[in-house]
Amino acid sequence: MAEHTWIERLSKLDSCAVSDAMEKVGLRGAVLGIRPMWSCERIVGRAVTIKIKPVGLVRPTQHLCTPAIEAAQQGDVLVIDNAGRVDVATWGGILTYAAKVKGIAGVVIDGACRDLDESREHEFPVFARTAVPVTARGRIMQEAFNEEIQCGGVSVSAGDLVIADRSGVVLVPAAKAEEVLTAAEAIAAREKRMQEEISKGRSVVEVMESMQYEAMNVAEGESQRG
Template identity: 45%
Template sequence: MRSVREWLLALDTCAVSDALDSLGRSGAVSGVLPVWEGARLAGRVVTMRTVPADGRVSGSHLGTAAIERAEEGEVVVVEQAAGPPYPSATWGGLLAKAAVVKGLGGIVVDGACRDVDEIRELGLAVSAREAIPFTARGRIVEDGVGLPILIGGVTVREGDFVLADGSGVVFVREEDVGAVLTVAERLAAREALMAADLRAGRLPSEVLGKDYEEMLDE
């Protein structure tokens, strides 16, 4: 039996976003994109939040507690409370290396990361708002892990699920994941049939007609 992570990876964020719309749920976030081309991630969420240091010094570097808390295949999702222009990156090369060693499914940062070339070489899927070179040292600190966070206006709780690709990020609440992915799979199958019709020469106006416009209402 396939896992939720495998089910998510067989879909894309657009299909899942459409399914959320169909079911009247929120969860899609724009502007958080892969830091290297082709990176995709999915998995159960482990949450983390960072805030401006304001003179505070942490006993351990931000991100380490989240990595140690996460299980193999899970995704660390970070709310970076200091918004743009970001004073520093929340995630970098050494944290990425630790995440790879732990076997994590990827990282999502509603904020900035750095060491993109190193992250690409490691093959770790990371999505973020932007990449900058500034260190977190003296600029931001970890505010907690495992707590509810806000990502692009969407409340995310530990145990929810995430899928990220080149179109953005979608979050699915733990209690909704079966229903959402069932609808997403159905919508993806319908679109695959429409794509086949287009390749067969049917007119776009015929394929993308009333049936397409009302797909989400079914």
């Protein structure tokens, strides 16, 4: 089935082409304000979602994110919804080590992390809003995992596709994956042809105009109306 090759196809793209493709099919997928916390490599995979909430009267019996790490499969990407909080770390060194051992591809956090030296030492990709040394213990806890969450205002469910690189993070609904990947591959192929034409000496103005660069991420209906 085509879905078996989605991750392989996604790994050959970058977040910019995928973001453009999402716009072309009429979806928002780019997450704003989340960036790589060190010079880590691009990650792609299926989302394992985690919802975080403040600690209430009943203290947690398990540390946040640990059940999700145990449930994740090799190559998955953890996506954590802490509503953008940057005053407390949602992710740290022990979690990094456990995720690395499990074969998880990386973590995307709508919030803060800590222990970045350990993440870099273990070569585990961490994408977040910022880093802060403040512990999660006694402050925040896991509410649920593998349920629909929000990440930077973008809805994401378990099994959706994630791509994150130095340009940013894009989340692709599994139900639209084939359509988005096909559009992204076409965009990437056109951009490659443009570079080839420029390398031959053609004017960048001429190349971009002749290949309709300005319309590459425009939805089909909008393109026709335009």
